[in-house]
Amino acid sequence: MLTFDDGPDPAWTPRIREVLDRHGVPGTFFVTGRQAARHPGLVRDLIRSGHEIGVHTFSHPDLATRSGDAVDREPAFTQLALAGAAGVHSSLVRMPYSSTAGALDGPSWSVARHLGEKGYVLAFVDQDTRDWSRPGARAIADAATPDPPGRGTVVLLHDSGGDRSQTVRALETPVPRLKADGYRFATVAELVGVERLTDGAGTAARWQGWVFVTAVTVSGTTVSVLGVLLLVVGGLVLARCGVMLVLARRHARRARRRPRADAVARTEAPGSLRQLWRQRYRWSYGTMQAAWKHRHALVERGHAGRFGRAGLPLLAVFRILTPLLAPLIDLLTVYGPVFGNAALTLPAWCGVLAVQGIVRRVRVPSRRGAAAAAVGAAGAADRVPAGDVPGAGAGLSHRAQRVPAALAAARAEGECGGAAGGRRTTLGGMTWRH
Template sequence: MSRRRRRDGTPPPRAVPRRLVVPRRPGWFVAVIGLLFLACLLVGNGLVHSEIGVDAHRQPLGGHDQVPASVLEGGPVLDGRRDPVRSFTPPPRTVALTFDDGPDPQWTPQVLDVLRRHGVRGTFMVVGSLVTRHPGLARDIGDSGSELGVHTFTHPDLRTSSDTRLREELSASQLALAGAAGITTYLMRPPYASGPSSLDDLGMRTVRAAGALGFVTVLSDVDSRDWATQDAETIVRHATPERDRGAVVLLHDAGGDRAQTVAALDRLIPRLKDRGYRITTVSDALGLPPANQPAQVSDRIRGLVVVAAVGVATTLVGAMAWLLLATGVLMIARLLLMILLARRHHRRRRDPGWSWGPPVTRPVSVVVPAYNERENIAEVVRALAASDHPAEVVVVDDGSTDGTGEIVSALGLPGVTVVRQPNQGKPAALNTGIAHARHDIVVLVDGDTIVEPSALRLLAQPFADPAVGAVSGNAKVANQRRLIGRWQCIEYVMGFNIDRRVYDTLGCMPTVPGAVGAFRREALEQVGGVSDDTLAEDTDLTIAVGPGAAGASSTRTGRGRGPRRPRPGASSGVSGTGGATARCSRSGSTGGRCSSAARPAGSGGSACRTWRCSRCFCRSSRRSSTSSWCTGCCSTGRGRPCWAGRACCWSSSSARCTPSGWTVSGCGCCGCFPCNRSSTGSSCTRCSSSRSPPRWPGCGCGGRSSTATACSRAMGAARPAPHAPAPSLLTSTEAPRRSSLVVAFR
């Protein structure tokens, strides 16, 4: 059929088909659905296990003005499906044994065995929630010839329940029977009900409401009182009808220890038979139609869904309970381990014989990223400027709109520099500050962190150990006047103090906090600066510079203590003299003694002092061992080995090189890239590329070292061309290399 045209002859616009709108981030949608599903399972499990909405308490009886006399004086079975309510009594010498509160996986099978052994049937008034938990028992009851009735789903007192609650209790129980045994029933017994003489006005309302739903109410006129006594003979005496009259006997197959009930039942049945009693079900005793009929297909399907959901919920909650138990055990074990290791760490650090190494007095660079820190920035900068350790402070104003940069500039403090940039985020601000830092130790401090005067000095001391690449500060909450501040203080004490002492002892520091932490500048350059891949930039940076990272040679973890004082006669640091105490010809030393493969050249096997260095690799992994720690080295026999982090370098004037490429004493240059420092007198400065010819040792000679003003041939890796600037942290095109340095905790 062709589409109708408009009067002007143009065809009508084509209808746009409707499309299903799919969320751009379906992960959130799936997560919400999963959480809702989990919540439904937990609520269902709580209902089934009587942990939610429980009102299982019997209310005191009221008046019975609205209860007909025929009911009060009638039989125990009440048919409220029609008006007036009719009551029924079993004929003489006819007993219907009824069992409440089941099924129970321990006692119900034993009751069924007794009934089967004596060839009789009973009526089981089951709780719907227990049927969903033990569907196999419901099927066993039906297969044995006994009949099933409902005893509500969660066992509440229906006299005080609303009509809606009563309807939900009975319909849920019917679904449980349909799913578990594939049947339905019209028999119902209200919880806490006894004989018809105790029926009050509220109980009569329950009978009529249940009758409107198609249920016949089954009370009892003989109570065995097995719920109150633990003597089998007493139960038998209470359960025996008087004067051979017919009766509905109340027993229990769940709700406690029913061992005496099972024993009493095994005695009661033979005695009743001896007196000529017929023991049968309620419907058969009263001549009613069979109580259990096959359930409709729709009811069976819904019942199966309910049973399956309860099974899944029960399994899930059980697994979560075991997981919670395991978590509790692990938390206790972790707490004990933390206490032991933290005390060990504390004692070691307070040991008078312990030391990081020579005192570190060289200046540090402090980088403070700030965005709209008007309230705190002045106090933060003043605290840094008042430090007892020499430092330059670089405040990076990351596009603040509240005048943060102007406040810092107005302070006019010496050694404080303000760098402004458009708002790019904290990682970019940190990288900008690191690029402007002039010293080889960089301290990262948040814009709301106020440091103590000794903080920078204490952070710098661990860098006396060449293996330390980062130091974690100890941050604490200053404002503890409010509850949230106190809670956060507890979190910081546990996370930054106790936990990090343990991590330092084990050599597995996970995070150097962004609030206060120090790094070697070389380590930051090797990893390419601070990453913005995730929101946890401090953790990412710590992992990048930590030991065992990709591309890093394996080095010692430090075990949280740093180097000890060297033994007498042992070399301190990496030897640059070419002596036998610093160079191993091959690999392998353990236990403080050198093996035959690890003896230094020309030493005769006696001068290699590894002490606590577990393994010493020279040729394969470029490691040497001096005193109590392992450092990098070269295994070739030329010159004096020294490790500058990037390559295997050669020292030109002094005996000890650090990973930054310059010597501790004498400020001699290592003669290989990156070496951008020289010496004037006794202090170290950066190389000056403006002087020609160069006059500083190790600077600007392009592969040569110098003494005084003459350049001699250097025996190290190739240096960059003369006057070539050192690569910037932010502009370097070199592939980032991961550091093999150790993270320590101060």
């Protein structure tokens, strides 16, 4: 009996099925729910060709290391995938990493007994070809030949999980030879003496399966698109970080050549999540409002046009689009371990955090250097003592930030009003005395 694990795969399952169909040999395919949901047409083709379908869990974990609820979810999700893909349920199961009966230890034996109590028929193998290691077509063919001759055997092969060209070539040798020697190929159902182990799913189960398969398909496409988009945005962020390093050095050199005004403002840091949310909302709304207000700079001539055509796209990408994409990274982190590759998802998440930390460390001094240069250009009359800033009382947390060059523009627009002790300017929700 020939059994195949880990499929279906669009590259190799059709080629293996073609070899079996050409020689009139049935095979038993233990599919993972994730692959079945991604390639439902391949499951239907296998069933139409008369091959047997078994369950190989949804995401191919080692069930012996999972909790009881996780053990139940793996075959349940796979049944949903089979119902949505081909309208069937299967009572046949093979546990990953426990292909032979001799591989069962205490924990895996408990899982096997639990699945048996659920009504599943567990299938093990007598001969493992180890075709996943790609030892060569000749070695795979020899490992698939019954030993000793004349004895029946259950053979393990794979139709997914990597390059299976050697497996396809290996089947061309033992199958016709064994048929010529009088061997008969069978399915698990024929071996255990039942009519079938794969039955049709009910109407409700088919609809649930269809919704499940559709959701997996849509989410897979969405994840691929978002992955490319996040990769592009990540590249832009790193490029921007490099440009900022260069510009920060230029600003620092210019600032050393001119008088500096230590105009400093202090703003109260949020003390609760509600205050943090309101502060971030104001900043985000203000950014979009400012970009829309100055949209005409995209088509203007002169310095304003050059600045607008460079600054507004950067503002849209790094201050509007990137923050909107940020929650998707968290969603992908939750989605990845369940439907994707957990070994890649978690390192990728840690990499995102590392890049954010590096960019933050670079951006803070760069902003201060650029702001200091802008303040120097505004003039030396803008020095604000810390005690003159409203809200700088004792017991509050504050952060210092340089005055932007827009302060000079505020004066030009007449936003400065008289006040006792000097002129007062209100800008960005903060009051400046000068």
